[in-house]
Amino acid sequence: MASALTSIKNSSASSIKGYGGLASGLDRDTLIEGMTASTKAKIAKQQKKKQTYLWTQEAYRSVSSKLVEFSKKYTSYTNQSTNLSSPSFWARSNVTTVGANSSYVSVSGRSSLSDSMSIxxxxxxxxxxxxxSNGNVSDSKLATGSINFGSESVSTLEGQSLYFKYGTKTYSVSLSSGTASDGFTYDYSTAESAEKSIARALKNVSIGNGKTLADVIGVQTTGATSSDPTTALAKVNFTSKDTAGNTIQITGGTSGALSALGISDIESISEENKTITADGFSSELNNRTQKLFDSKTFLDRIAGKGVSFTYNGTTQTIEFDKTRQSEYSDLNGLANYFQTELAKKFGSGRIAVTPDGDTLKFETKIPNTSTNGTTKDNTNDSSSVLSISSADVGITGKNGALKVESGESNRLNLTSSLINSGLNSDxxxxxADKELKLIINNVPITGLTYGSSMSDIMSKINSSDAGVTISYLQNADKFSIVSKGDGSAGKIEFGPNDDSGVLFHDYTTKDGQDAIVSVKYDGSDTPVELIRGNNTFNLDGLNITVNGTFGYSGNTLTEGTEPITFNATTDADSIVSAVTSMIKDYNEIIELVNKEVxxxxxxxxxxxxDEQKDEMTDDQIKKWEEKAKAGMLFNDSELRGLSDNMRFIFDSGSSDKAALESFGISTSTNYSDNGKLVLDETKFRAALASNSSDLQKLFTRQADSTTGDKGGVMARLTEITEKYAGTTGATKGILIERAGSVYAPTSILKNSLQSAMDSLDDVIERLNTQLKTETDRYVKQFTNLETLISQMNSQSSWLSSSLGS
Structure with a gap:
């Protein structure tokens, strides 16, 4: 492998401009590389030195991070389950109640007073x-609207879907029916209502960045002047509102929707004609005949479809079998059909269906019973809940065949407007647009109308500052309002002249009251009566929950009543687990520190x-750097000091060291372990059972500067972690001052190694500037040389030519 001195390159030096050697035949670039090699070697040396500092910094941080994490886990009050320095961790935490009345009180937590107090x-x-509410708050009725068995004008868009392409993505828009959870009712019967319903359907589709299709696609409807319902909605058009330059197209939909818009042949329509502009549909689509209504009979509308009923939580579907249309061709037949099918699904005699004018009425009943030969006729069952939970398109909704919303029941419909919710009120x-004025505990509940849904009304009350929670108890068919304030501090008061009587006109009020508990402490003959706003409260460190009354006759304590006392034992398993974990982490730190030094x-x-890395594979680089990083902290004086401090927590021969060993924690006798701790769990558990107080003190005793006592185990370990890895204060721990730490953010850029690297950066920058100057100078000199040689060659050629002639 080439050495750093011969192979290092620099970006400013490697890009030598100009041309060399054309006249002289000299390899200019190689010559310049050699002439600047000394400066490059200096740069390489500084870069290697900086890399060594970086690796040294990483090595220090690996140790300091272990120390910080150890401290946070075992000495911080934010980790109560493992804070070995806290006396409460060692306290007897398995607390139980004792006595004949112990079922009235439950207890948890830790307290040093558990043996000296009783309830x-x-x-x-x-x-x-x-x-x-005293009675049922709903009218307890489930009924259809006026059913028309003749022909009706039916929207061809309701319940269908359309597909739009915005940019590169295609979105499906469902033209829903019925009433949404916020009370919005989809209606396609007029131009105005259809425009609102289609716009709402577009708004339901998210396109990202907080936008919906309604932000980029508009809808326009036009109405005809004819009073014929089938032509009341004459035309639907979509427009582009996009400002980002994206293409918008209508690309498909369900067959019903496409047929309604006159574009059943959408697949054969050109991409250009599918495009929607700011003016709307293309002329090709705009000229199509739309059929937005169709005339259908009741039987046509329900044929082959179904409606689902939910009875006391069980849902079943009633299908309208086409082969049985003769059974439900009129109102009486439809009532019999429903009752027969509901009996099959939920049991005979539980649901009665009867005609009521041109509507159907559904009532829950108690089936016939026979006692001693006497038959009891069906009676109303006010406890059962029956609802029309869902239906196929065209069955339910404002303009559906049954003229009833999905969700309607013999209870309140929480999603319908208040005046249509079935509330038993005047x-x-x-x-719908009239303000609903509610004032609770002097707090106005604003933004409500009689068109608001019951769900919205309850939500507004619960999120207000009135300090109450309102619920609708469906099975009981009652409203319940509960104060958020505890005990006697809570209140519920309606405002004068508000509309609360619409919701709450027959109710029972119960004032809040505080818990009163009599507690006696050892050494006192007089019990103390505690008054608390909640049945769960803290009693000198114990979490007490009272769930029944005892021991009183009127306002006086009854003599002879057996008090409730507490039995507290140590949670040995939790303590052993935490100590075992602490010793494991402690030994890992010792092992890491000694490995480094x-x-x-x-x-x-x-x-x-970088040039050397270019000649190697990733695996080769990894293996090389693993070896290069090793030994960064060899014989480091600070780590030697840390190792010695951890090896000798207690002085050899001290009473604390002897006590710790008697409790089952000793120092390994293996010299190569460098002072690792060893736990004898059997011995430790025995100490917990027989001498937990002394064991606790040995771990939690604080340092005392007046006596020179350095404290117990955790106090001494805290002193070590703070000395070498403290993260607070102006001066941090030794290792953090040296290398910084993520646990002390300000130290990342302010530590001695970082300062050294910053200085190296200045040197490297100066050397790079020097290298560029040298390179530019040599290039200029070689260029001048080439120019002179070229001139001489030209003169020589001229002389040769002249003499030859």
Whole structure:
């Protein structure tokens, strides 16, 4: 392999301009390379030195990172489950309640007082302020709209899909039917409503960057003057609103949609004619006859389709079999057909279907029962929930065959407008755009109308600052409002002269109350009554949850009631797991440090130049650099000091070292282990069981400067990690000051090795400038030489020619 001194090149020197050797025959470029070799060698030397600093920096950081991570894991209060320096980690954490009344209280956590306190009684539990409807809040009705068995004008677009190409991507636009979750109702019966519905369908399709198809495609509809419903919507046109220069085309759709727009032959239409401009469809498409309505009978509209009912959470589909159309050709027949099919799906006698004028009424029933020979007729079942959950296109929706929205049930329809939700309330004189005025706990709930959905109303209440949560209990058919404030601090009050009576006109209010718990401490004859807003609270380090009352007769503690006491034991498994993990990580640091300081560098492997790397494979480079990086910290004085500090946490022969060994943690007797720790788990568990207090103190004892005590195990380890890898304060740990660390961001660009590399960069920059100057000078000199030789050759040729003649 070529050495760095002979093969190194420089970008400013390798691009020698001009032409050489044409007259003189000299290899100018090679000569200049040789004449500048000394400067290049200096650059190479500095670059290698910088690379060595970089590798040294990496080696220091590998050690400091281990120390920082060790400190964060085992001495930081942010890691309670492994913080061996915290007394609470060693506290007895397996706490249980003891006594005849212990079922009324659950407990978790740690407390040094668990043995010295008891719960004498619970006078009352905390409850939040609530409002609950007394009766059913819905009208408990599920009914169709007015069913017309004759011919009706039906939209040919509703429920269909169209495909648009925007730029290079194709998007499908579903022309939905029914009512969306935000209360928007799709309607294609007039020019105005169809334009809104198609625009909403475009808005439902995301094209990225927060935009939808509605941002780039507009829709225009025109209406005819005729009162004939089949011509009320005469034309649909799409326009380009794009400002980014993308092409927009209509490329396809379902057969029904394409037929409605008169472009069933879309595949044969040219790309140009499919393009949508700011003026709309091309003249080719604009001249097509659109058929946006069709006349169909009720039987035509439902033939071969189905409607799904959900009864108490179970969904079944009723199919309209074409071969059985004679069974449902009129309202009575349709009612019998529904009832027969629903009985097959959900059981006989559970759902009654009866004609009601020109509508159908669906009611839940309790099936006939027979007791002692007496038959009990079907009675209404107010506890069961029945809904029309979904249907094929054309069955449901405002203009569907059944004239009923999907989602309608014998409960509130949360997605319909308030006045159409089935709420059992008086909406006389209320229009959809009229403001719904609600004030709860003096907080106005703004942005609501009678056209808002119940879902939106509840969402607005829950996200407001009123401090309450409202829910609709579907099975019970009731509203529930619960204060977010705990105990007696919570309240629910409606504003004067608001419209709350529309929603809550028959309800029961229950004020919030605080939990009252009697606690007795050892050494005191008088129990203390604690008043808390929540049934879960902290009791001197223990997390207490009360779930029942006991020990009181009225407001007085009952004598002789057995109190609840606490039994606390040490969580030995968690402690052993954490200590085992700590010793493993500690030993890994020792192993890493001693490997770094004992590995001798191989001087035959220097950092590679770019030119050398060009001559090698990636695998060869990797193997070379692994050897070149080894030994960067050989015999480093700082790491030697770190190694000694970790090897001798406690002085040999000290009482702390002897105690630690008696608890099952000793230093390895193998000299090559360099002071690694060894855990005797059996011995350690025995110490936890018999002498946990002394074991805890040995690990958690803090340093005391007045006595010279350096503290316990974790205090001494903390001193080591702070000394060598401290990340806070003006002066960081020794290794971080030397090489920086990602755990101390300001040190990345401010450390001694980085400063040395910055200085090298200045030297390299100066040498590169020098190399360019030298190269330019030599090029100029060779160019002058070539010019002179060329002139001499010309003169020689002239003389030869003259003499020859």
């Amino acid at each position: 004498m009684g619970v006078k009352q539990l905390a409850t939040k302020a609530t409002i609950t 909406f006389d004189g209320k229009s 004992s590995t001798k560098p191989n001087r035959s492997y220097e950092p590679l130049t």
